[in-house]
Each structure stands twice: as C-alpha cells, then as structure tokens.
Amino acid sequence: MSHRDDLREAADALGGSVVVCGLGAHGDRLAGSAFRNARYASVAALLAEATTATERGAAPAPADASPPAAVVVALDPDEVGEGHEAVESLRALGGLDAFAVAVVPANAADDDALSAVRDAVDAVLLAEGDAVEAAIRAFLATVQEPGFVNLDLTDAETVLSAGVAALGTGTADRDAPGAAVAAAFDGLPEGVDATDASAVLVDVVVDPETSIAAATDVIAAVRERIGADANVIWGGAVDEDAAHELAVRLVVAGVRHAPPPAAGDPCPRCGDPLVTYRFGARETLSCDACGYSGISMRRE
Known part of the structure; x- marks a missing residue:
C-alpha cells in the first residue's frame, strides 16, 4: 500500500468521528446528504446517542457507537435566542464531549446573533450567502483530506479558538499562487474584514505537475493580507484530477463582521x-x- 493510500485509509477512518447536523430549515436541507468523511445525523438522533452512551456507563460499547470527535451544525443565527427552541438544542450539542462548530450564513449574522451562537458552541464559521452546505464540505475537506502536509481537527480547534471565523475558496492558474489567494480572500463572505485576523488555516491543492514549492508562495501571499503576528497553519495536497490549476481554501479566524x-x-x-x-x-x-x-x- 502506498503512503497516499495509507493517508486515505486514515482519513476514511475518521468518517464516524465527525457528525454533521442541522437546526431549523437546515435540518431539512441536510437530511439525507452524504459526506465523504463524516456522517449526517439529526440533532435528536445525535443527542439520543449521547444519552444512551451515558446510560451505558462502563458497559462495553458497540463498535459503531463511538462518540464523535467533532459536531458540525448548520443553523440560522436568528433562530438562536431566548424563546427559540433551537437555542436549547444548540446548547445541548455544545455540551457534548466533542468539538462543536456552528456554520451560519454570514448575511443573517449580526453581533447579537453571533454572540448567542458563540456562547453555545466552541466555534463559529461564517458561510457566504446560503452556501452553508458547500462551506461544510470545504471545511471537512480542509481538515480531513490527506496530503503532503496534513491538516486535522486539532489544527482547526487551534485556529477557530481565535474567534469568529470565515471560509473562502479560490482558484487560479498553477503559476499564479497570488491570484488564487486573492480569489480566496475575495470569496470570504460579504461584510467580513480579515485585515486583523489572528489565525488562518490554509489548505493548498495543486495538480500533479505543480511544484510543492508553490505552497510557500501561497503562504507568503496570505501573510501579506493579515497581521504580522497572526498564527498561520497550512497544509497541502495533490489533486490527480486537476489540470494547470491551483486551489486555496482559507479558514480565517478573529475577523470583524458587519453584514x-x-x-x-x-x-x-x-x-x-x-x-x-x-x-x-x-x-x-x-x-x-x-x-x-x-x-x-x-x-x-
């Protein structure tokens, strides 16, 4: 088995340890969706699993009942506030022994709504417009796809702990890494100011003919757009199906947001x-x- 196959097997093994769910309308939109390195579960089912595991206590657990390492939940932030049923569900998810990330549409996220969400979970990730599912898939690919330098959930926790984060993606010709970075920053949700970001997760995806050194140029271009003291954690992978293209995925944390x-x-x-x-x-x-x-x- 090749080293790349070993990495692929390790990433696939994480599939059951990351759970995707949705609250409100996002629960209906995500129901039945398949995620390559994660499983979907309704909020009720996930909380029921946690209750069952607690009641089981010291009894041996079935092989497929291991608790999740991370929960990624999609929701509209205006549904989270006093008097909303969703807030109790979100607090229950945030109370699980797992890294809880809320993915919310940036166009509906004002300061009060974001504060309510942040109080309930470990991290908040802003998505562009209504592209919440696409943001979830990009986030999972960033922290789970194998590569020549791997990113993982621990890296995500480190970056997302810096504050409200936003996700952006961009592509360009493989000889123009700076253009790919510019496109990724331009792809951040409207109203996000990343100038004073305190941490960035960078994933660089290149075609088989592109030098790995291109990742160095990407990181340099990212650093030009953020504070000198920002923590940058990066990873990189080769996409066998890409041709003459370089892609950049960014998770920028500690951003200012004014929709x-x-x-x-x-x-x-x-x-x-x-x-x-x-x-x-x-x-x-x-x-x-x-x-x-x-x-x-x-x-x-």
Missing part, C-alpha cells in the same frame, strides 16, 4: 428604514428621509 444592510434596516445616516430600488437588473438601497443612496445590500 450589509437589508431593506427595512435603519439608515446609517439618519436611522429611518431603508427601501429597495431597482435600476434595470441592479438593486440598491436608499433612504427616502435623508436621500442617502447607493448602499450595497444583502440578499435575504
């Missing part, structure tokens, strides 16, 4: 509700009270 306003939000100048105007195929926000206009808007 763009939506219709009905207070005008940043006078406080009156903003309204939407359409000019051809373009939509923008304006304020009828003070005339403030041209405000970029978030999509609900």
Whole structure:
C-alpha cells in the first residue's frame, strides 16, 4: 500500500468521528446528504446517542457507537435566542464531549446573533450567502483530506479558538499562487474584514505537475493580507484530477463582521428604514428621509 493510500485509509477512518447536523430549515436541507468523511445525523438522533452512551456507563460499547470527535451544525443565527427552541438544542450539542462548530450564513449574522451562537458552541464559521452546505464540505475537506502536509481537527480547534471565523475558496492558474489567494480572500463572505485576523488555516491543492514549492508562495501571499503576528497553519495536497490549476481554501479566524444592510434596516445616516430600488437588473438601497443612496445590500 502506498503512503497516499495509507493517508486515505486514515482519513476514511475518521468518517464516524465527525457528525454533521442541522437546526431549523437546515435540518431539512441536510437530511439525507452524504459526506465523504463524516456522517449526517439529526440533532435528536445525535443527542439520543449521547444519552444512551451515558446510560451505558462502563458497559462495553458497540463498535459503531463511538462518540464523535467533532459536531458540525448548520443553523440560522436568528433562530438562536431566548424563546427559540433551537437555542436549547444548540446548547445541548455544545455540551457534548466533542468539538462543536456552528456554520451560519454570514448575511443573517449580526453581533447579537453571533454572540448567542458563540456562547453555545466552541466555534463559529461564517458561510457566504446560503452556501452553508458547500462551506461544510470545504471545511471537512480542509481538515480531513490527506496530503503532503496534513491538516486535522486539532489544527482547526487551534485556529477557530481565535474567534469568529470565515471560509473562502479560490482558484487560479498553477503559476499564479497570488491570484488564487486573492480569489480566496475575495470569496470570504460579504461584510467580513480579515485585515486583523489572528489565525488562518490554509489548505493548498495543486495538480500533479505543480511544484510543492508553490505552497510557500501561497503562504507568503496570505501573510501579506493579515497581521504580522497572526498564527498561520497550512497544509497541502495533490489533486490527480486537476489540470494547470491551483486551489486555496482559507479558514480565517478573529475577523470583524458587519453584514450589509437589508431593506427595512435603519439608515446609517439618519436611522429611518431603508427601501429597495431597482435600476434595470441592479438593486440598491436608499433612504427616502435623508436621500442617502447607493448602499450595497444583502440578499435575504
């Protein structure tokens, strides 16, 4: 068996130790989804498993009943607050003996909502728009795919402990690592400012013809965009199916986040509700009270 096959076998063995679940509408969206290196379970089923394991006590556990090492839960942050049933479920997931990561759409994540989520789990990862499932898959690939330098859940815990994180991906020609990094930063959710990020997880995926030294150029380009003292942990892999392409996946933690306003939000100048105007195929926000206009808007 080759070294790469050994790595693949080790990654596959982690499949049962990472569980993906969803709360609210995300529970319905993810139900039945297959994840290569993780299993899906409903929140109720996962909590029932944990209860059963606790009640079992010292009795031998079945081979397929080992507790998860990590739980990745998708949710809308505005569902987490006093009076919402989801908050109790989220707190229960956060109370498991596992690394609990909440993946939330950035366009719905204001400061109060993010604070409520962060209080319940170990880490929060912002996804672009409604691409929550895609963000989960990219995150799992980053920490579980084998490569010439491996990243794992311990690396993820180290980075995500630095604060609210965001995920971005980008690709470019294999001879343009800086362009791939720029695309990955541009792919961070709207409203995320990574300038003062305190930690970054970087995964570099190259084609078989690309020099591994390209990873060094990627890391250098990442460091140019963040603080000098930021902790950077990186990994790299070869994709046999890629051709003339270099891909970068970033998990940037300790970011500032200010989601763009939506219709009905207070005008940043006078406080009156903003309204939407359409000019051809373009939509923008304006304020009828003070005339403030041209405000970029978030999509609900």
